[in-house]
Amino acid sequence: MAPTAPLPAIRPMLALSGALPGEGEEEHWAFEVKFDGARCVTAAPGDGTVRLSTRGGNDASATYPELAALGEQLRGRPAVLDGEVVVLDDQGRPDFGLLQRRMGVADPRRAAHLSGQYPVHLMLFDVMHLDGRSLLGSSYRERRSVLAGLGLGGPHWSVPAFVEGHGHQAWETSLRAGFEGVVAKRLSSRYAPGVRSTDWRKTKHVVTLDVIIGGWSEGRGGITGLPGAALIGVAERAGLRFVGAVGSGLSDRERRDLARYLAVIPRDTSPFINPVGVPAPHWVEPRLVAEITLSGWTSAGHVRHPVWHRLRPDLTRLHDPRPP
Structure with a gap:
């Protein structure tokens, strides 16, 4: 069997702060919950392992040991995924204060101990590379379809749902549920690594x-x-x-x-x-x-x-x- 090509290092695409798309343009956008967490790029070479990277490119694999099992679920499917690491409170809402107790911990024993007290959950919302093929040029809608087809789900990771064309509904639902806000993503948008793009808009509840x-x-x-x-x-x-x-x-x-x-x-x-x-x-x-x-x-x-x-x-x- 030929050796697998190394996975590319891909910086996360970023959203601009702004108002949600208004009536008349909503149909061209998807709406996701904005999670109060830390950005995480997951690289799984397909051999059962994963490498977790922060937005700044630092290796966070040892910091979140409970996410290591995601590599086994992606065995045989080399992939680079985008998501947000959160710690959930008693009501199931992300709590950044709790997450801060996990961030930056490099000692494996300390990280393992904290994983029992404040377990993290990885919210996966994009896929940029799969099976040796770049998906950067694919549309958001296409990438989300590919991500859904991977069937990812586990005790510490999931693929949250999104809605198309119903920004007001997404806004009200996220407000009632106590989430930080909404991210609107243009359905036709390509993935632009490291770019704060107008194709992604984040709006927080204040x-x-x-x-x-x-x-x-x-x-x-x-x-x-x-x-x-x-x-x-x-x-x-x-x-x-x-x-x-x-x-x-x-x-x-x-x-x-x-x-x-x-x-x-x-x-x-x-x-x-x-x-x-x-x-x-x-x-x-x-x-x-x-x-x-x-x-x-x-x-x-x-x-x-x-x-x-x-x-x-x-x-x-x-x-x-x-x-x-």
Whole structure:
């Protein structure tokens, strides 16, 4: 038997952020769930093994040992596949905070131990090379048909469904299910390695939330002495619960303004009822209310991907974090 040609190294195709295709053009697009995970290119030479690569091209095979059995399912079918590695929470939704506990672990014993605590699942959504033939020039619809024909499925990998021409339905379904958003892919699109293409669009669900500032952490570099992040909470019956820190989205002017406001309401102790875990925090009286956006909540009850929007002077002092 002739030796199998080596598999090509293929960088993942990337999506641009943008609005979903509107009415009148939906029929030309497919819609997939956007998973909150880490991109993974899977190369299976057909001999029962697999090599897992991160978006940056690093070998992650030892990091996710539970995915090794996928190679056996692809024995005799040399392939390069595209997908997303996730860790699912108790409700079956991807939780990036849990996945972070697995990422970058190279020690086999440590990775094996963590695989029992936080098992990963590989969501496969594309095939770029199969049986010695490149599929880069094939359309998305053709590639998905080929992928479905492989019959892949196991305890730690699957091929999620997609819908054609029903973007609004996909959007509403993903929102109700608690997923991060939707990726729209043009049905006729070819696979463009390493390119952030207009043929793939990602749209995230964004939630707006009013939070109470209970402290701040100092910035570094050019913002030394100013708030690098606001420590935020939500009022509950038991008191003010810490839900995270938000610094993304703050402009230099907003940092300076916030520093002036916080300087007149310092306090010596934390106003939060739960641990904060932020180094060298500065506590303040919980009087200022801010509006942030977020993509969801972590399993620990913290905001995911928080972005500062604005202060809410109209709501200041209206929230009392003390129990009634």
